[in-house]
Amino acid sequence: MRRRLSPIALAVAFAPSLLAAQALPAPTVRDLGGGIYLFQTAPYGDVGLDGNSVAIVGDGGVLVFDANGTPAAAEAVLAQLRKLTTVPVRYLVLSHWHWDHWYGAEVYARTFPKLEIIAHERTRALMAGPAVAFNQPGVDEQLPAHIAAVDARLTQLRQQRDSGVARVERHLAADRFFLEQKRGVRHTLPTRTVRDSLTIDLGGRTLQLLHHDRAITPGDLYLYLPRERVVVLGDLLINPITYSLFCYPSGWMRTLDAIAALEARLLVPGHGDPMTDGSLLSATRALLAREYAVARTLKEGGVALDSARSAVLADREVQRLRDVITGGDASRRESFALYLVDWYVRRVYQELDGTLDDSIPRLP
Numbered sequence: 001m002r003r004r005l006s007p008i009a010l011a012v013a014f015a016p017s018l019l020a021a022q023a024l025p026a027p028t029v030r031d032l033g034g035g036i037y038l039f040q041t042a043p044y045g046d047v048g049l050d051g052n053s054v055a056i057v058g059d060g061g062v063l064v065f066d067a068n069g070t071p072a073a074a075e076a077v078l079a080q081l082r083k084l085t086t087v088p089v090r091y092l093v094l095s096h097w098h099w100d101h102w103y104g105a106e107v108y109a110r111t112f113p114k115l116e117i118i119a120h121e122r123t124r125a126l127m128a129g130p131a132v133a134f135n136q137p138g139v140d141e142q143l144p145a146h147i148a149a150v151d152a153r154l155t156q157l158r159q160q161r162d163s164g165v166a167r168v169e170r171h172l173a174a175d176r177f178f179l180e181q182k183r184g185v186r187h188t189l190p191t192r193t194v195r196d197s198l199t200i201d202l203g204g205r206t207l208q209l210l211h212h213d214r215a216i217t218p219g220d221l222y223l224y225l226p227r228e229r230v231v232v233l234g235d236l237l238i239n240p241i242t243y244s245l246f247c248y249p250s251g252w253m254r255t256l257d258a259i260a261a262l263e264a265r266l267l268v269p270g271h272g273d274p275m276t277d278g279s280l281l282s283a284t285r286a287l288l289a290r291e292y293a294v295a296r297t298l299k300e301g302g303v304a305l306d307s308a309r310s311a312v313l314a315d316r317e318v319q320r321l322r323d324v325i326t327g328g329d330a331s332r333r334e335s336f337a338l339y340l341v342d343w344y345v346r347r348v349y350q351e352l353d354g355t356l357d358d359s360i361p362r363l364p
């Protein structure tokens with residue numbers, strides 16, 4: 001069969017991995033002990049960021065928690081995983097519907113025919129339509145427009161013989177690579193769904209997949225290893241600043257309480273580095289409660305959303321917790337104000353109005 005393929009067919013067949021080799025640096029691998037590995041990838045130019053991917057190696061199989069945001073990144077992670085173990089991947093868990101955690105799922109599905117892909121039932125329902133529709137304008141319009149703008153800037157820099165040409169060339173190549181990847185994704189749906197919890201025996205070790213309430217999305221799953229006392233959180237917590245864009249404030253707080261009660265010795269967030277203590281978890285939880293209380297009082301007093309956001313940000317306790325969460329780094333204040341105040345207070349107002357449902361909202 002292979003001999004009959006024309007050189008063009010071969011080029012097409014192998015193009016994705018050749019591209020991957022050119023544009024993606026190898027992921028960083030962190031050995032978290034006890035057969036638990038964290039894989040972190042570099043950003044895609046200035047247009048995208050993968051979620052963390054975590055592998056749990058058991059005697060009878062490997063469980064991978066989250067599959068990166070592109071097939072190329074998942075391939076790169078799998079290549080690193082293959083260096084660590086020959087045990088096949090039996091389970092792929094997708095924590096929630098955001099593209100940066102599941103668009104690489106096809107790589108695991110085609111490499112491991114017996115693979116089970118697991119997600120919460122509401123997450124699967126979103127992945128089967130709304131999540132892909134939500135991402136489509138980015139792929140069809142926003143990304144191409146951004147790339148055209150960077151390309152125009154590059155032409156200008158070349159004419160001026162600017163020293164920044166090489167940097168912008170790399171940046172443009174990474175952006176184009178990302179767009180190609182996103183256009184080529186085969187959306188691969190979960191084969192098994194969870195409502196409340198699922199216990200998995202990996203051979204020699206037991207893991208629990210848990211869902212507590214609507215939190216960052218309607219169907220967040222997190223992973224708990226009871227013996228090792230490790231929790232893999234997905235985007236329920238990001239180190240250091242969690243994206244609250246589409247969150248469900250009260251359910252998120254209840255979920256963080258349930259996670260805190262597990263008293264884990266290691267917390268692995270959806271983005272950023274693992275944590276060996278609960279200080280970010282408790283500071284974020286306290287922040288959400290404080291903001292909720294301040295915002296509710298403001299709303300009851302008839303204060304409009306925009307004014308409420310500035311008032312919440314000016315609250316002294318909110319500022320104290322901001323300094324804990326950002327480690328006092330002033331360059332993170334802008335992200336904090338957007339991701340954990342502007343977006344969150346908006347969701348609090350909507351929750352108080354009773355308008356939050358399981359659909360994906362439009363971007364503000």
Ligand SMILES: [Zn+2]
Pocket residue numbers: 050051098100101235270271
């Ligand atoms: Zn994410």
